[in-house]
Amino acid sequence: MDKKFQTALIHAPRKAGQYIETIQPPLFRASTIIFRNTDALFNRHWTDDYDYSYGTHGTPTTFTLGDNIAQIEGGKYHLLTPSGLSAINLVNSCFLYQGDEVWVPDNIYGPNMEHLNYLESHYGIQVRVYNPIDAATFQPTEKAKLLWLEAAGSITLEFPDLIGLVKKARAHNILTALDNTWGAGLAFNAFDFSDEHLSVDITVHALTKYPSGGGDILMGSIITQDKALHHKLFRTHAVQGIAISGDDAAQIQRSLPSMQLRYEQQSRNAVSVLKWLQTQNAFIQVLHPSLPDAPGHAHWKKICTDGHSAGLISVIFRPEYDLAAVRKFCDSLNLFKLGFSWGGPVSLVMLYKLREMRTLENTHLQQGLLVRFCIGLEHPEDLIQDIQNALKQLQPQHK
Ligand SMILES: Cc1ncc(COP(=O)(O)O)c(C=O)c1O
Incomplete structure (x- = not known):
């Protein structure tokens, strides 16, 4: 059938469905899906x-x-x-x-x-x-x-x-x-x-x-x-x-x-950063399920038999670091970006007022402001350096 130009533009002669083999599967965009009959x-x-x-x-x-x-x-x-x-x-x-x-x-x-x-x-x-x-x-x-x-x-x-x-x-x-x-x-x-x-x-x-x-x-x-x-x-x-x-x-x-490779690398990077965080005086508690004193560590060990622990680490600052000090810490980070979410290439940091977020009394958690690090794919030594530089900006507020 001869088609007018406008119709021919829409009903083009080459049809989808003539597949070639590609590394990624073909992309289908659809609201309407056409029924044969x-x-x-x-x-x-x-x-x-x-x-x-x-x-x-x-x-x-x-x-x-x-x-x-x-x-x-x-x-x-x-x-x-x-x-x-x-x-x-x-x-x-x-x-x-x-x-x-x-x-x-x-x-x-x-x-x-x-x-x-x-x-x-x-x-x-x-x-x-x-x-x-x-x-x-x-x-x-x-x-x-x-x-x-x-x-x-x-x-x-x-x-x-x-x-x-x-x-x-x-x-x-x-x-x-x-x-x-x-x-x-x-x-x-x-x-x-x-x-x-x-x-x-x-x-x-x-x-x-x-x-x-x-x-x-x-x-x-x-x-x-x-x-x-x-x-x-x-x-x-x-x-x-x-x-x-x-x-x-x-x-x-x-x-x-690449998901498994990224996950395992972020998990390893987090453990490297974790080891260093544990040596720092500014924190009253470092939270990560692989730590022997972490809440629920024994359950993690039983269930996560390959020892994976994702890329998240949280620290609770000693109470002498008030909100202004911990905000200054977060604002002084350079590689870590302030933002929600995790799992991407860029390391992220987020500040939480824990006490306002919980219903029960959390006796397993120390009092203080909590900062969560989401470890990305940067080299862990650079991330440690970044945290070290930000910690140097801090003055504890003695109450
Ligand atoms: C544990 C957890 N579940 C669910 C979500 C929600 O995911 P989305 O951001 O895609 O809505 C998030 C997001 O931060 C999360 O941390």
Whole structure:
């Protein structure tokens, strides 16, 4: 058929689908996905496994990334969301109903707590807090539906008794959801951890961190091993219209081959910086799960059998260093940039007023201002030098 110029521009003669083999999988961008005919339209299974019907439900690009993340984490079914936080929120809004009880560790990722507080005030969900290093404080009632886990906590880096908590949740028929961003599927297998082959039910992962690795792309995942759970999550994902960009998925896909190398290098760099930090007088406490006196160290050792510990280290300044002094320290750093997040090439620093962030009395933590270092891919000797220079700027305020 002869086409007018305008139509010919749109319906060009060369069609996609003439694949060549490339290192990276082809990138699909789609809102509309074209059905071959009405048979294909009426036989579509958008609620089933990874069928193609509309851009929000997925494309080969997003399914390829999801498959890879599920494989890295040791799970089976996957959903991708536009950020780690949206993955967390999806789990909360999928499984919590009015009157249900949800349990969270006191060191939970702050915006998760904010979302749960929102659900509490709007929908009557009851939020209960347990001490991440004392599994006995998890005391579910018959209303409990969901237990959140973080291993390790992303600011104070306590490693919880995953074995004890998951067993107790199982005994009470409570779903377990692990924020797996720190372990990233590399420090331990959340779907088969410990020699007892325990498994959490759901993992969420801020792919923004190690899988992206660039400090530039936001994304989250939800991984399960159970088809029924996945379908519940899938329906919630679909009705909420959650979708990710194919371009973003392709960028993360491109970073995956180097993810383990980056993770292990950042883990090693962090240990080098950690050793030096421990020798410094300015800090009353240095937090990292590999330290023998770290809260939850024994649990870390049992679960993270390869000795990985991601790139996060926190320090608590001695109380004589007031807010102005610790701010000066942060502002004096040069290689470390002041910013949220982690897992990218550039080392980051963040200052926290710990006392304002916790519900329980945290006797395992010293009083003082907390600074978290996220170790990037720079040489650790340069990072140590940077911290040393910033510490020299400090004058303790004797009270
Ligand atoms: C432990 C943890 N979980 C989830 C998130 C949320 O990820 P995103 O920034 O992609 O929303 C973060 C972000 O800092 C995090 O630290």
